[in-house]
Amino acid sequence: MNDLHALSIFVDDNQLSILDQTQLPNKKQWLVCDSIDSMVLMIQKLQIRGAPAIGIAACLLLAIKAEKGLAEEDFIRNANRLRAARPTAVNLMNNIDSLLQASKTGYPKSVVDEAERLFYEDIELCNKLSELGNSLISPNSNILTHCNTGGLATVGVGTAIGVIRKAHGSGKNVKVWVGETRPLLQGGRLTAWEMGELGVPYRLICDSMAAMLMARGEVDCIFVGADRIAANGDFANKIGTYNLAVLASYHEIPFYVVAPHTTVDLACENGNLIPIEERNASEVKGVSGGFGDCIWAPEGAPVYNPAFDVTPAHLVSAWILDTGIYRVEDVQTGKLARR
């Protein structure tokens, strides 16, 4: 496999390394990923995260293993293990399915070629998304975003953050409200870091502050990512996204979802059918990781920790995919499904 380099993933001399995102922003620690077991763990611990990035990282490891002599039947078994590593983001399943399909015609070379194609495709799709999304942003906009959807969550410039980056780069004087995104703080840790690295003016807020800012007229538009978009336009994204969609509707603020077409799941009729990952109680009871450990909830506190929620299509102003900008009337007439 050729050497490949992205913000959170690189392949060098046929070895895959992952930037451990649980250690950001305080520490940039690279981890060599040389086994299926370690990749499954890295995905489940969100050391590698973000719908597009986890799909591509899993495929790169499988391709490296294939090139190093993994038997085809073991490739298929391990591909299916990785496919189940996290249930909500469909990119993981879509990417691995395309690798399995490729393996039928010329394993292992076909698998290596497909994994590399997926890597470069994501870069290209992110660039298309940023151009299309930027066309919806007026100069001097205050943009609210949630979770992390930049170069850490993809191998390109990102999805929602890719749009913000493009608007900033085109001189539109955008300012960004970054929702910290409890409980894992992808916004407070990762998006704040990426905004700083990109030089985009931003202010970090608690998730609970968004409503007041909208009421004050200090949010002009909202851009979020997605982990799975159902055929009817309902979509799953990081927990707290639905809150923002309802608030945006009440305050008549444009609410945009940005995702590559590989996030669309045509086999999923509506958002009620999207599996929602539930995660460990410890994540809600305090914080732990590269930023230190601090548990504030009572030891035995019962916890509910869904990692995603579902936003119904009627609350979405537009879906920004690499294949175009879709409005609710497009989705209602099935245009989202016809890529």
Ligand SMILES: CSC[C@H]1O[C@H](OP(=O)(O)O)[C@H](O)[C@@H]1O
């Ligand atoms: C472009 S990434 C989309 C999506 O991925 C994040 O989830 P996680 O941090 O759990 O991997 C978040 O939902 C982003 O919006």
